[in-house]
Amino acid sequence: MASLLKSRVECHDDMFGWWSQVDECYFRLEEPQPASTDPIWEGNYPNGAIYHAMCPGVVGSGGGWGWFPTPPDGFGAVTATPAELAQQAIDKMQLAGPAIGIAPPPGATGLVGLPVWLWTQVSPTTWGPNTATASVPGLTVTATARAKNVVWDMGDGTKVTCTSPGTVYTKGKGGGTSPTCGHVYQDPSAGQPDDAYPVTATTTWEITWTGGGTTGTLTVTRSSSTTIRIGELQVLVT
Structure with a gap:
């Protein structure tokens, strides 16, 4: 009977999990994992994991739940770890640097001493939240990314950290200071390459992921660049 089962079973079953030729059972990782206080851990928490076995050739219950220090034989068919799948999910998000908005x-040409407004257009790829899933048979990981802040390197030796996407400038706002993200240049950009300051905005993304009975956090950065010309107000004396 056992040899007949070996010739007929699939390596993976969506309901039962992965087939082990050694144990002649299917094994499925329990999701979520039992509480750390559950006796099924046999005092081994947090090492190893709890799997459910379904053994079609066994008389009686045909399997059950148990602790394994490493994945059962055959479970190695999973071709990625949860952390690797998390990275695949992040790649699917296509996270980008800020979609830079800057005024002027x-x-x-802006002027020394006058406010410069800084912002990024808000979208799933420039500010978030952004969620994606990556899977292999028997394992699925879901990751969610949110922007934490944007650091603006203004090209004059100053860096401005903004914890919001900034405020979009419109003509009706006049010459006032941005309420959320901005900078004031103290020197003109003359003498810089193309007589303009290089501006680089770098977003720090915080990412949480869960799957395979585990969770994790990651941080990634993405950058975008532009330039801004700053001049001096010339006063005509007669």
């Missing part, structure tokens, strides 16, 4: 805009 490139092509215009």
